[in-house]
Amino acid sequence: MEAMARWQPGARERLQTAALERFAQQGYEGTTVAEIAATAGLTERTFFRHFADKREVLFSGQEEFARVFVAAVDEAEGDDAMSIIATALATATSSLFPGERRSWSRARQAVIDADPSLQERELLKLSALAVAMTSALRRRGISATAATLAAESGVAVFRVAFTGWIAAGEERSFGELLRAVFAELRSLVDTV
Amino acid sequence: MEAMARWQPGARERLQTAALERFAQQGYEGTTVAEIAATAGLTERTFFRHFADKREVLFSGQEEFARVFVAAVDEAEGDDAMSIIATALATATSSLFPGERRSWSRARQAVIDADPSLQERELLKLSALAVAMTSALRRRGISATAATLAAESGVAVFRVAFTGWIAAGEERSFGELLRAVFAELRSLVDTV
Numbered sequence: 001m002e003a004m005a006r007w008q009p010g011a012r013e014r015l016q017t018a019a020l021e022r023f024a025q026q027g028y029e030g031t032t033v034a035e036i037a038a039t040a041g042l043t044e045r046t047f048f049r050h051f052a053d054k055r056e057v058l059f060s061g062q063e064e065f066a067r068v069f070v071a072a073v074d075e076a077e078g079d080d081a082m083s084i085i086a087t088a089l090a091t092a093t094s095s096l097f098p099g100e101r102r103s104w105s106r107a108r109q110a111v112i113d114a115d116p117s118l119q120e121r122e123l124l125k126l127s128a129l130a131v132a133m134t135s136a137l138r139r140r141g142i143s144a145t146a147a148t149l150a151a152e153s154g155v156a157v158f159r160v161a162f163t164g165w166i167a168a169g170e171e172r173s174f175g176e177l178l179r180a181v182f183a184e185l186r187s188l189v190d191t192v
Numbered sequence: 193m194e195a196m197a198r199w200q201p202g203a204r205e206r207l208q209t210a211a212l213e214r215f216a217q218q219g220y221e222g223t224t225v226a227e228i229a230a231t232a233g234l235t236e237r238t239f240f241r242h243f244a245d246k247r248e249v250l251f252s253g254q255e256e257f258a259r260v261f262v263a264a265v266d267e268a269e270g271d272d273a274m275s276i277i278a279t280a281l282a283t284a285t286s287s288l289f290p291g292e293r294r295s296w297s298r299a300r301q302a303v304i305d306a307d308p309s310l311q312e313r314e315l316l317k318l319s320a321l322a323v324a325m326t327s328a329l330r331r332r333g334i335s336a337t338a339a340t341l342a343a344e345s346g347v348a349v350f351r352v353a354f355t356g357w358i359a360a361g362e363e364r365s366f367g368e369l370l371r372a373v374f375a376e377l378r379s380l381v382d383t384v
Contacts, residue, residue: 080380080383081380082380082381082383082384083383083384086384120316123315123316123319124312124315127315127319145352145356145373145376146376146380148348148351148352148355149348149349149352149373149376149377149380150380152344152345152347152348152351152352153344153345153348153377153380153381155344156340156341156344156345156348157341159340159344160337160340160341160344163340164337181337181341182381182384184337184338184341185341185345185381186381186382186384188272188273188274188338188341188342188345189274189345189374189377189378189381189382190378190381190382191272191274191275192274192275192278192374192378
């Protein structure tokens with residue numbers, strides 16, 4: 001009955017944890033799917049039931065990621081582009097980045113920072129996020145210029161807040177960091 | 193004497209013009225180096241003396257591009273991150289995007305907009321620009337947060353201004369558009 005897939009409780013999470021552990025120890029390129037599966041005490045077959053390839057361990061859920069932000073833009077109260085984006089970022093990150101997610105995010109980012117091809121992949125993911133939020137703002141009747149500027153600056157704010165959030169010893173919530181970074185952006189822009 | 197490269201006056205520019213013409217007519221993917229060379233009335237050998245491959249016709253000078261912006265950040269007067277970036281963008285774009293460059297830039301962008309792999313390439317180029325400007329600001333003693341925010345928002349402003357600059361019928365200079373976009377960013381950020 002080889003086609004019968006036994007369900008492995010928590011297999012996906014075990015594979016993700018095992019992968020991050022291996023990537024941290026021996027690098028992303030130097031790690032095989034077989035090693036990840038073995039570390040998790042699972043088979044390669046089980047690995048490929050959950051992930052298309054090694055990279056997907058780090059980037060699975062990307063569509064869901066963008067969808068959460070876009071839904072937050074759709075639902076945010078307010079009329080002007082940047083308030084909508086600020087509200088949307090706060091809503092989306094409170095659901096995507098709760099405190100218990102911080103150590104996973106930190107470990108994942110360390111793996112990405114060590115590999116140029118993963119950095120490009122992450123960059124394209126964030127750029128796709130900016131494009132998706134721009135479209136969501138346009139659907140709300142915001143002009144192309146304001147929508148692009150707000151979404152792109154919003155992603156810049158998100159990135160800086162994220163970097164702060166995963167910094168060693170940081171205990172503030174993502175939302176608190178977003179507010180601090182938006183305040184800094186405002187003071188920076190006011191000097192021009 | 194096959195190793196003796198005859199110098200072709202204006203060959204590089206002729207090849208670039210021919211490439212854009214072909215890309216516009218039959219798509220980037222659907223164009224060969226042989227066709228570009230033939231359109232320019234030159235040989236493939238001459239093409240490869242000027243460009244490593246077809247893509248480089250669109251992306252040659254990328255290091256020089258970033259260098260002009262970084263030099264402008266190094267030399268801009270002022271102490272705060274965003275004023276430095278605003279001054280640097282004005283200086284760099286006035287040298288890189290004079291009025292006579294507009295139709296080339298417009299044609300190049302149309303080719304890029306039609307091809308997802310070129311879009312990714314362009315995105316990585318602009319991201320590298322943000323990283324280079326962030327480092328240049330850090331060397332001037334600006335904090336990591338302010339440097340990242342200013343450089344990333346600066347690139348967002350650059351992109352919006354560039355899109356405006358190449359829009360059909362637009363006659364304002366790049367510098368005028370940058371000022372308008374910075375003003376819009378200020379008003380957007382002030383609402384948060």
